[in-house]
Amino acid sequence: MELFNVLTVQQARATLQQHLSLQPQTETVPLLQGLNRLLAQDIVALEDVPGFDRSTMDGYAVRARDTFGATEALPAYIDVAGEVMMGEAAKGTLLAGQAWAIPTGGMLPPGADAVVMVEYTEELDSQTIGVTRPVAPGENLVRRGEDVAQGKVVLTAGHRLRPQDLGILAAVGVTEVPVLKPLRVGIISTGNELTAPDQPTEPGKVRDINSYTLYGQVLEAGGQPVLYGIIEDQFASLQQAVAGALAENDMVLISGGSSVGARDVSAKVIETLGNPGVLFHGMAIKPGKPTIGAVVAGKPVLGLPGHPVSAMVVFDLLARPIIAAAGLQKAETAFPLRAALTRNIHSATGRDDYLRVSLRRLTDGSIVADPVLGKSGLISTMVKAAGVAHIPLNKEGVEAGELVDVWLF
Amino acid sequence: MELFNVLTVQQARATLQQHLSLQPQTETVPLLQGLNRLLAQDIVALEDVPGFDRSTMDGYAVRARDTFGATEALPAYIDVAGEVMMGEAAKGTLLAGQAWAIPTGGMLPPGADAVVMVEYTEELDSQTIGVTRPVAPGENLVRRGEDVAQGKVVLTAGHRLRPQDLGILAAVGVTEVPVLKPLRVGIISTGNELTAPDQPTEPGKVRDINSYTLYGQVLEAGGQPVLYGIIEDQFASLQQAVAGALAENDMVLISGGSSVGARDVSAKVIETLGNPGVLFHGMAIKPGKPTIGAVVAGKPVLGLPGHPVSAMVVFDLLARPIIAAAGLQKAETAFPLRAALTRNIHSATGRDDYLRVSLRRLTDGSIVADPVLGKSGLISTMVKAAGVAHIPLNKEGVEAGELVDVWLF
Structure with missing residues (x-):
């Protein structure tokens, strides 16, 4: 086996990024199909949202100054001169000394600058109300453009669309969205x-787990x-398979070959496929040490460990x-849950440890993480776990x- | 408007659950399509995983007792009597005083009870190794059934399938999974x-946001x-639409009608559709107070507030x-992120507050939540936020x- 650098997780990520040159492709999809997709370009609002000053209360549109000084003992008497219908422009202009009835969400008539809540009015007759509390200009309304101002970038390229992002795109009238095509992963x-x-299983055989866990992880x-x-x-069959997968995909994940001999075959196969080839062979991490990181013609090719737990952990760190x-050079902004470990865990310095944990909530609201112990070949330990806790490489262990940071599944 | 109880969030949930009688339907899908689906029944392992004692190291299968007392100075000399090939049963039985070469993942020959790592052996000649460190019985191997024991329930009914759950199902040979059909939500x-x-927007009109945010939330x-x-x-059109949606779905969400008059129409429409009808009209929550909770013929019908932020928050609390x-009566096991609020926030007691927040990581690793202030009519505040912080109803505020608990989007 040739000697390759064993890299830390951070070095491994940086090394891969440095050699990647994926070309994300763009497609346009109807807004509803945009959920969880990455925006391909900035979206600029072509209109103000809302397009007019809008009441946030049921009540009366007024000129604020007509209510100044009003009290319950000495209400301000104002003429009811009109009514705003929901979804329509006011039929006229509000003049000094006038109030127009207005529903929540209604459009303020020109001339009005505030809304008096109906709770602070008393109806004297069908033409007159008494206002029992003053309002300031701008009170109880949303200003034109207060939600989104025309010309503003509402969402930036590379942003993953959440339900509220679909909502803001609907608000500004964007019904088709330019998104990046998902990376194809062999x-x-x-x-x-x-x-x-x-x-059926025969003696010496075990069923393929990693194809299924990785399939799920890639989708997620x-x-x-x-x-x-x-x-x-075997060199020839593996070379043919990896070369084919590389031609058809943006990334290739090869899992297994956990014995030294098998690992050698994977590394040798990758070396034949193109430049720069294998960048590291081994990571300072537990589990996941026997990882091969390579880039061929700008595409990542990862040799993941055969143990199901190790393969999942390394996938999360390098491939996810x-x-x-979608191949953009973009920093992550994910946040882990912070939880207290419930027992001492030893860890070697110079190595990142990822510990399977289950979680419990204590009555004081805090969250504690119980280590799920077990060999990294046991998929059942991942099934029992709610996430993995990270013990950074500069720590000798956790008391x-x-x-600790817990990354949930 | 009739007087209905204003309920707390917890009461509202319990009241809905009490009247629901959704009948989850089952279908069988190929394993790979099972990701994120809910299992319809317990899955029992029909076989041990692994089906044999399995080496976790490259080395030699031995009888542990033949290595007892071995040291670097005085190795235990053992005859190399065979080799285990990956994926095959050993061709014979390991006898006392014998070692068989074995790769990581190989099947132990009958007679062997431990594996010596290759690092702790020296090759004396092609027929003999010296073992320089003793192994205990069971060392460096996974026992038959150690991952999953035959007859064990590997996953329980109602469990949502994650990537590792696909993996364990593959391991026990389950290639088709019985899952619950997703609830249809009108x-x-x-x-x-x-x-x-x-x-195009006309004066007084705004674009429909809630259809899009709720569509995304239902999918998620x-x-x-x-x-x-x-x-x-308008009573007749709304009645026709809601009755139609109720007939075709397991749940109906009506959003909007934020003015008092419009809310009345929604409640009256729901009351005509069947029993028990409206269960509460108003929740002790901010934002989201003007929420109508109803059950008609066992199906939930929710009148969500018109404000986009309120509708999203109430969806998360009641509908999600x-x-x-999938309609099963099942407690949630989600965990929030715990973060320190960066400013004092007032909250009325007797009311659950949900505060939009963005998150930052400090250099000590802790996570802080910055309130995103703004009216609940502004979808842009949800776009800026990373989650909502919960201020429980018994608190007067947070310093x-x-x-606080932060629920991420």
Whole structure:
């Protein structure tokens, strides 16, 4: 085996980013299909939202100064001169000394600058109200353009569309959105011990887990997974499979080959495919040490460990950020949950540790993380866990009660 | 307007649950399509995983007792009597005094009870190794059934399938999964001031936002949204639309009608549709007070506030849990992020407050929440926010630096 650098997680990410040159492609989709997609360009509002001053209360549009000094004992008497109908422009202009009835959401008549809540009025006769509390100009209304001002960038390129983002796009009249196409991610499982889930198991064989976990992880990250099945640990077959997957996808994940010999085959295959090829062979991380990181012709090719837990952890650290950004060079803005570990955990310095944890809420509202112990070959430990806690590489361990970052599944 | 109880959020949830009788339907889908779906029944493992004792290291299978007392100075000499091939059963039985070469993931030969890592052996000749460190029985291997034992429930009914859950199902040979059908959720926007996003806005009109935010929220909760568009605030049209949506869906969301008159129409319409009808009219919450909660023939019908922020918050509190459980009576197990608010926030007791916040990470690793202030009619405030902070109903407010629960979008 050739000697390659063993990198820290941060170095591994930076090294991959440095050599990537993915070309995100754009497509336009109807607004409703934009959920969870990444915007391909900035969206600028072509109109003010709302397009007019708008009441936020049921009551009366007035000139604020006509209410100044009003009290319950000495109400301001104002003529009811009109009514604003919901969804229509006022039929006229509000003059000094006038009040127009207005519903929540109604358009202020020209001349009005505030709304008196109906609770602070008394109806004297069908033509006159008494206002029992003064309002200031601008009170109880939303100003034209207060939600979104014309010309403003409402959402920026690379932003992942959430439900409220669909809402603001609807508000500014954008019904088709330019979005980035999801990265296509080829998934190859390798290992002579693997058998497909729909096959009976024979002695020495285990079913392929990583194709399924990685398929789910790619989808959740916003990518488009493409399965290539189980390929035997043999140079020619693996080379053919990886070359094919690389031609058809933006990224290739090869999992398995956990024995030294099998790992060698993966690395040798990747080296034959193009430049720069293998960038690191091993990461200072637990679990996930036997990871191969490569870039071929601008596309990432990752050799993930065969152990299901390790493969999932390394996917999250190296592949997910690239897929989630659809290949754009973009920093992540995710926030972990902070929880107190419930027992001492040892960790070697110089290595990032990712510890499976389940979570509990205590009565004081705080959240604690119980380590889920078990070998990284056991998928059942990931099923029991709610997330992984990160013990950074400069720490020798965590004492019970210390807060750690927990990344939820 | 009739007088209805104003309920707390907790009371409102309990009241709805008490009257719901949704009948979740089941379908069977291929494993890969099971991601994010809810299991319809418990899944029991029909086999042990792994099906045999399995090495976790490259090295030699041995009888542990043959290595007892071995040191670097005085290695235990053991005959290399065979080799285990990856994915195959050993061709024979390991006898006392023998070692068989074995790769990571290989099946232990009968007779062996431990694996010596290759790092702790020295090759004396092609037939003999010296073991320089003893191993205990069971060391460096995964026992048959250690990941999943035959007969064990691997996942329970109602569980939402994550990537690792697809993995464990693959491991036990389950390639088709019984899942609950998503709840169909009819979405109606009402308000004479509303216009569709693809239409030009006229004075007094604003574009329909809630259809789009709710569509996204229903999808994210795991439901199937069905849009009925904009219906005018008029008894006959609204009655026809809601009755139609109720017949075709498991849940109906009516948003808008923020003025008192429009709210009355919604409540009256719901009352005509069946029993028990309107259960509460108003919640002790900010934003989201003017919420109508109803159940008709076992199906929830919610009158959400017209303000986009309020509608989103109330959806999350009342509708999402029902949709996320596909109508099963099931407690939530979600965990909020805990963050320190950066400024004093006043809140009335007797009311749950949901405060839009953005988040920042400080250099000590802690996370702080900055309130995003603004009226609940402004969708732009939700776009700026990363989540909502909850100020519980028994609190008068939160002081700067106090930890609050933040629910991320």
